[in-house]
Amino acid sequence: MNRIGKAAVLGSGVMGATIAAHLANAGFPVLLLDLVPENLTESEKSGGLALTDPKVRNRIAAAGLEGLRKMRPSPFYRPEYVSYIETGNFEDDARRLAECDWVIEAVIENMDIKKRLLAGTVVPHLRDGAILSTNTSGLSANEMAEILPAPIRKNFLVTHFFNPPRFMRLVEIVSTRHTEPGVAAFMADFIERRLGKGVVQAKDTPNFIANRIGVYSMYNAMRHMVDMGMTVEEVDAVAGSATARPGSGIFGTADLVGIDTLIHVGNNSFSLLSEDEERDVFRIPFFLQEMANKGLLGNKSKQGFYKKVKGEKGDSKHYYDYISGKYDECRRPTFPSVGAAKACGDPAKRLAAVVAGRDKGAEFAWRTLRDTLIYAFRRIPEIADDIASVDDAMKWGFNWDIGPFEMLDAIGVSEFVRRTEREGFKVPGKLKSVERFYEERHGKACRLDLAGGRYAEVRRPQDAVNLSILKKSGGLVDGIPGASVVDLGDGVFCLEFHTRMNAIDDGILSMTGKAIRRAEEEGVGLVIANQGRVFSAGADLANLAGMIMKGAYKSIDRMVKNFQTTVMELKYSGVPVVAAPHGSALGGGCEICLHSDAINPHAETYMGLVEIGVGLLPAGGGTKEMAIRAIRRAEEGETDVSPFIAKNFMNIAMAKVSSSAAELYPMGFLRHGDAITMNLDRRISDAKRKVLALSCNYRPSRPLTGLKAPGRSVGATLKAQLWNMKMGGFVTEYEEHLGGVVAGVITGGDVPAGTPITEEYLLDLERDAFVALCGRKETLERIEHMLKKGKALRN
Numbered sequence: 001m002n003r004i005g006k007a008a009v010l011g012s013g014v015m016g017a018t019i020a021a022h023l024a025n026a027g028f029p030v031l032l033l034d035l036v037p038e039n040l041t042e043s044e045k046s047g048g049l050a051l052t053d054p055k056v057r058n059r060i061a062a063a064g065l066e067g068l069r070k071m072r073p074s075p076f077y078r079p080e081y082v083s084y085i086e087t088g089n090f091e092d093d094a095r096r097l098a099e100c101d102w103v104i105e106a107v108i109e110n111m112d113i114k115k116r117l118l119a120g121t122v123v124p125h126l127r128d129g130a131i132l133s134t135n136t137s138g139l140s141a142n143e144m145a146e147i148l149p150a151p152i153r154k155n156f157l158v159t160h161f162f163n164p165p166r167f168m169r170l171v172e173i174v175s176t177r178h179t180e181p182g183v184a185a186f187m188a189d190f191i192e193r194r195l196g197k198g199v200v201q202a203k204d205t206p207n208f209i210a211n212r213i214g215v216y217s218m219y220n221a222m223r224h225m226v227d228m229g230m231t232v233e234e235v236d237a238v239a240g241s242a243t244a245r246p247g248s249g250i251f252g253t254a255d256l257v258g259i260d261t262l263i264h265v266g267n268n269s270f271s272l273l274s275e276d277e278e279r280d281v282f283r284i285p286f287f288l289q290e291m292a293n294k295g296l297l298g299n300k301s302k303q304g305f306y307k308k309v310k311g312e313k314g315d316s317k318h319y320y321d322y323i324s325g326k327y328d329e330c331r332r333p334t335f336p337s338v339g340a341a342k343a344c345g346d347p348a349k350r351l352a353a354v355v356a357g358r359d360k361g362a363e364f365a366w367r368t369l370r371d372t373l374i375y376a377f378r379r380i381p382e383i384a385d386d387i388a389s390v391d392d393a394m395k396w397g398f399n400w401d402i403g404p405f406e407m408l409d410a411i412g413v414s415e416f417v418r419r420t421e422r423e424g425f426k427v428p429g430k431l432k433s434v435e436r437f438y439e440e441r442h443g444k445a446c447r448l449d450l451a452g453g454r455y456a457e458v459r460r461p462q463d464a465v466n467l468s469i470l471k472k473s474g475g476l477v478d479g480i481p482g483a484s485v486v487d488l489g490d491g492v493f494c495l496e497f498h499t500r501m502n503a504i505d506d507g508i509l510s511m512t513g514k515a516i517r518r519a520e521e522e523g524v525g526l527v528i529a530n531q532g533r534v535f536s537a538g539a540d541l542a543n544l545a546g547m548i549m550k551g552a553y554k555s556i557d558r559m560v561k562n563f564q565t566t567v568m569e570l571k572y573s574g575v576p577v578v579a580a581p582h583g584s585a586l587g588g589g590c591e592i593c594l595h596s597d598a599i600n601p602h603a604e605t606y607m608g609l610v611e612i613g614v615g616l617l618p619a620g621g622g623t624k625e626m627a628i629r630a631i632r633r634a635e636e637g638e639t640d641v642s643p644f645i646a647k648n649f650m651n652i653a654m655a656k657v658s659s660s661a662a663e664l665y666p667m668g669f670l671r672h673g674d675a676i677t678m679n680l681d682r683r684i685s686d687a688k689r690k691v692l693a694l695s696c697n698y699r700p701s702r703p704l705t706g707l708k709a710p711g712r713s714v715g716a717t718l719k720a721q722l723w724n725m726k727m728g729g730f731v732t733e734y735e736e737h738l739g740g741v742v743a744g745v746i747t748g749g750d751v752p753a754g755t756p757i758t759e760e761y762l763l764d765l766e767r768d769a770f771v772a773l774c775g776r777k778e779t780l781e782r783i784e785h786m787l788k789k790g791k792a793l794r795n
Contacts, residue, residue: 004131004190008033008100010090010117012064015135015163016106021068021075022165024084025603025662026194026678031096034061036089054092061087075166077603077662090121097125104159106135109264111143119147126152131183133159138207138268145176153178159187160208161197162397167604169680170396171197172208192461196603196678198396200389206272207265209383209390210397213404215265216278217372221250222285224367226322228360232305233319234333238361239368242338242354244347244407246399251305251319253398255298259291278375287322296320306330335361345500347401348410355411369407370420376404377431380450387437388447388458405437405447413437443473464681465688467496467531477518483511491523491695492688496530501537504588506559509566512592520574525691525698528570528592529580529684535605536581536589539563541614545783548774556774560767563588563620567595568763571621572701576694580687582680586610586657590669591620597694599674600687601661607669608657612735613792615779617742618652619770624762626652627746629668631707641710642717649718649746653739655792704759709748711755718743732794734778741769 008031009020020030036057040049049056065087068075076082088096097103103126107117114134126132132155134144141158148156158174171191175184188199202208207215225235236249246253254262263284270282291297291304298304307327308315318327337357341350354365376390384390391403408416413434420427430450437448439455445466446455460466470476470486478485482499495515497508519526529535547556570577570592579593582602590607593599601607609618609626617623630644650656651667664670675690677683722739725731731739744750745765748757773779778795785793 002186004028004101004194006031006100007102007104008097010034010103010105010122011107012061012087013106013108014067015161015165016104017064017068018071018075018163018165019104019106019135019161020085021081022161022195024081025075025077025166026196028084030085031088031093031100032061032065032085033088033090033093034064036060036091057089057092058087061089073167074659075164077166077660078666081662090117094121094125097122097130098127100127100130102131102133104133104135109137109139111139114139114144115147118144123149123152130155131187132156133187135159135161138211138265141174141176141204145178150178154180155183157184157187158202158204158208159191160202162210168397169196169198170210170393171195171199172202172210172393172397173199174202174204174208176204189461192679193682194678196680198392198681200384200393200396202389202393203381203383203385205383207269209393211265212269212379212383213372213376213390213394214398215262215269216281216375217368218250218254218262219266219281219283219285220278220371220375221368222288223281224364226285228364228367230360230364231319231328231333232322233330234361235364237333238335238338238354238365241347241401242341242350243365243369244351244401244410248399255304255306257298258300259288259297259304263288263292277378278371281371285322287320287325290325291320303327335359337362337365348406351402351407352410352412366419369411370416370425373404373408373416374420374425374428374431377408377428385451386447386456387450408434409437440469440472443469445469461679461681463685465684467494467529467684478511478514480507480511482507485511485515485518488527488684488688490688490692492525492527492691493519493523494527494529494684494688497536498530498532499540502530502532502534502589503537503540504563504592505540505543506562509562512566513569516569516573516575516577519577523575524695525576525578526573527578527580527684527687527691528596529582529687531684532583534583534589535585536587536592537584538587538589538610539620541783541787544774545780545787548780548783553771553774557767557771560619560770563591564763564767567591567621568703568759571595571597572703574700576691576698578687578690578694580677580683581605581607582683587618587622588620591618591622591625594625594669595621598690599664599670600683600690601664601670601674601676602680602683603661603676603678604680605661605664606657606659607661607664608655608667609652610655610657612653612655612738612742613782614786615734615738615776615782616773617738617745617766617769619766621763621766623652623742623745623766624759626668627710627748627762628704628707628759630746631710635708641708642714645710645714645746646718646721649739649743652742652746653722705756707748707757707759707762709751709753709755709757711747711753712750713753715743715747715750718747734776734795738773741773745769 006029007023009016010033012032012034020032023030037059145153145156157179160172162168162170191197192199232251236251240249241247266282266284273279296303305320309318317330319330321328336359337354338361341353344350387405391405394400394403417427439446445458447458449456475487477487484496486494488494577596578598579596580600585607587610609622611618626648630648633644634641658664661676677686719740722736726736749765781795782793
């Protein structure tokens with residue numbers, strides 16, 4: 001097998017259907033099959049349909065597909081990708097499995113059902129050389145393999161996607177004793193490269209890696225909660241981002257996973273792990289089964305450990321009191337240790353600060369982490385051969401900021417051992433001899449091999465770039481606290497932001513100019529990228545709010561002018577510039593991208609010009625760029641500019657943010673020749689390759705003149721639409737005003753249609769409008785609300 005062109009997914013339940021959706025996201029045609037219904041529905045009967053009708057026979061798979069269309073957030077990068085999926089049923093369409101290079105079984109988690117489907121439906125129709133995998137979350141791969149013919153066994157393995165497959169990065173690959181190593185290696189590379197996933201090689205043990213450790217940690221936390229008399233809400237105040245785990249905490253995560261799923265994994269662990277020293281931890285807590293009996297299943301039933309309750313003053317959040325069996329209103333408990341940790345940007349430092357505390361929250365954090373980290377240590381080599389696989393599984397599958405062995409390094413292994421033994425708990429002998437689990441050696445990230453006692457390089461996908469390692473190994477060529485310039489090799493430099501949320505400040509703008517000059521004088525091009533949680537949340541709002549309150553409007557004008565000058569330097573540099581955004585790229589972050597020669601985003605990039613939300617307009621060249629792109633589209637097609645202007649205007653006026661990188665094409669942010677990277681770790685190397693390709697025959701351009709302004713008539717049309725929206729209650733009076741300001745700038749101001757204008761003229765228009773809006777009290781109200789609440793104010 002050297003390529004996969006078409007896939008089949010067997011089972012159209014939530015898991016199977018969403019796997020099919022993600023394959024469609026990657027551009028693969030998918031055959032989605034399920035059972036033939038046994039009975040007609042009432043609507044089918046009234047419609048005169050028979051059980052032999054194809055619509056009836058494909059009903060279950062078709063319902064799975066329809067469910068994908070309705071899911072929010074969508075499992076598709078773009079709605080039209082649903083067309084890549086074709087539905088059918090096991091009886092009529094099994095023969096079509098011969099068309100497929102990869103067949104994924106994703107039916108109910110029941111060994112007998114899976115065996116019958118594999119032996120009776122798949123085996124007779126699977127083509128020679130095709131790969132067959134099961135999406136089990138913990139059933140024995142070897143047991144399934146035994147019912148397969150020898151030629152198929154060698155191509156059979158587990159590919160365990162985490163739910164939801166589009167958003168969860170982890171895929172656990174489990175080989176059987178018969179799987180050819182080359183097949184497992186091919187699938188790991190394919191799933192990483194084409195599907196964008198983080199792959200770990202797990203062993204054929206119950207619940208594999210992530211669920212084994214993750215569910216243990218959740219059940220263990222419940223045990224300590226009861227022992228310490230804590231509430232669900234108090235636990236989540238500690239066991240969330242403060243201790244390097246997801247902000248949803250233990251119980252918010254349980255609601256997301258589903259209480260019934262959590263019980264299933266716990267029961268599976270308890271029944272199969274007869275030799276596990278911590279087996280009793282997997283006994284289902286009394287309250288968990290009671291919740292399931294009541295139908296309190298989490299997010300899927302809109303009530304679990306948490307639920308929203310409607311009241312006169314709006315919705316309020318309530319938590320489940322496991323003693324009374326009733327809900328109580330959330331009180332947002334606080335602990336001094338957690339409060340102190342919030343000041344730490346580094347998750348490892350946050351965790352260490354909480355564990356070192358002396359309050360009840362710190363004690364709970366210590367107890368639960370102590371047990372979980374020892375449990376994870378004892379699982380090597382039972383569930384995985386190396387510590388990095390366990391850490392990656394927890395980060396990619398359970399959204400932990402750092403994995404168990406990284407947590408031990410954060411606390412300090414020797415300190416962890418001393419404290420544990422001081423409290424009378426047994427520590428594994430081998431753990432006592434460890435100084436650190438991770439080190440950087442010879443410019444490479446290395447992890448401790450527990451079996452050999454030596455350090456080995458951490459495996460990463462080919463072409464993965466780690467800016468932190470590069471900087472520590474001599475790649476840092478310039479830097480300040482908020483930004484760095486890193487040498488990527490081959491004459492390509494990288495401009496990296498590292499402020500809080502990568503907000504763009506004067507320091508970043510200054511370093512951007514230095515990066516451009518460095519690339520022009522010593523290299524062939526520049527990549528703009530970082531490896532923080534987000535690419536950039538935009539400009540520094542707190543600083544702007546302070547300037548507004550001081551009435552420093554001349555300083556604001558200079559600040560905006562500096563931003564505009566910087567992005568114009570990017571756009572007209574002497575070498576190609578490629579932006580490689582990921583996560584959020586908002587406001588000024590989006591404008592940086594729009595002024596680059598090309599954009600190479602990660603697939604999960606959420607980009608938009610969102611300044612309206614804080615009572616402003618894009619003034620870092622964003623409004624100007626949207627005007628120019630509309631004007632050029634009209635010139636290329638020799639047609640009216642109005643529809644192109646209207647579309648770009650609405651993107652700004654409605655603060656539209658892409659729900660994926662693929663949506664950036666219809667929004668007009670990505671252009672022909674831009675590419676999307678599926679795997680986050682490859683994004684920077686892909687951008688570097690783009691720079692090298694552009695540099696071969698690069699022709700720097702010059703600032704634009706002679707642009708034909710759409711003019712006041714088009715602006716008037718846009719303002720009339722805003723008035724209609726206000727009268728219909730869709731926008732507020734101030735939002736109508738803000739939209740009118742944007743309309744005036746994007747159409748070139750109060751001039752007749754066709755008036756020649758320049759790029760610099762448009763920049764002046766947007767800057768003047770920005771400063772004027774800063775003088776409005778409504779704008780300051782919006783900025784302050786965003787800083788306090790993290791969401792837009794509709795004033």
